[in-house]
Amino acid sequence: MEISELVASKVLDVPDFPKPGILFKDLMPLFADGPAFAAAVDAIIAEQGADTFDVVAGMEARGFVIAAAVAYATGKGIVPVRKAGKLPRQTVSATYALEYGEATLEVHADAFLAGERVLVVDDVLATGGTAAATLNLVEQAGGRVSGFSVVLELSFLAGRERLEGRPVHALLTV
Ligand SMILES: O=P(O)(O)OC[C@H]1O[C@H](OP(=O)(O)OP(=O)(O)O)[C@H](O)[C@@H]1O
Numbered sequence: 527m528e529i530s531e532l533v534a535s536k537v538l539d540v541p542d543f544p545k546p547g548i549l550f551k552d553l554m555p556l557f558a559d560g561p562a563f564a565a566a567v568d569a570i571i572a573e574q575g576a577d578t579f580d581v582v583a584g585m586e587a588r589g590f591v592i593a594a595a596v597a598y599a600t601g602k603g604i605v606p607v608r609k610a611g612k613l614p615r616q617t618v619s620a621t622y623a624l625e626y627g628e629a630t631l632e633v634h635a636d637a638f639l640a641g642e643r644v645l646v647v648d649d650v651l652a653t654g655g656t657a658a659a660t661l662n663l664v665e666q667a668g669g670r671v672s673g674f675s676v677v678l679e680l681s682f683l684a685g686r687e688r689l690e691g692r693p694v695h696a697l698l699t700v
């Protein structure tokens with residue numbers, strides 16, 4: 527089965543969550559299925575190339591699931607990009623709008639070596655607010671974004687346009 531079909535078969539649509547009018551794409555069935563989760567992680571690594579990055583960054587919370595698996599499978603480290611107030615040392619931060627609200631993300635100011643190649647991964651690309659903020663934070667903290675992968679892209683929310691021509695890999699675009 528194609529990876530896009532596999533992902534499609536493991537995503538549940540939940541209407542009106544977390545707010546009326548939002549169609550929430552729930553990826554928990556994909557995460558809970560061992561072979562399907564492994565196939566998704568392997569597909570992200572294959573499309574990016576394991577030798578194209580030095581470290582993996584993932585956004586709290588669902589991005590951590592993918593990022594940790596990609597990091598472990600490739601023998602790289604993981605840098606968590608966290609919601610405000612969670613990191614103990616000096617941070618760089620960005621506030622942004624997402625499909626159903628607003629959030630602030632932070633990363634430690636010394637999280638990356640100068641010029642380190644950083645693969646950014648998340649579960650969903652919706653409006654692109656989270657992704658745009660994260661890519662900027664990685665660069666503010668001294669890293670170089672080598673690629674950005676998501677499991678699922680919601681193209682009707684135009685997240686790609688917000689990323690101003692940066693390449694995005696999605697296992698499934700709907
Ligand atoms: O493209 P955007 O409109 O920014 O939306 C995408 C983001 O929204 C979700 O995270 P959320 O902030 O809901 O947090 P969670 O992972 O903690 O559930 C998702 O995991 C992405 O990070």
Ligand SMILES: Nc1ncnc2[nH]cnc12
Nearest residue numbers: 549550551552625650652
């Ligand atoms: N519709 C949606 N479903 C799941 N995660 C999301 N993150 C932002 N919008 C989302």
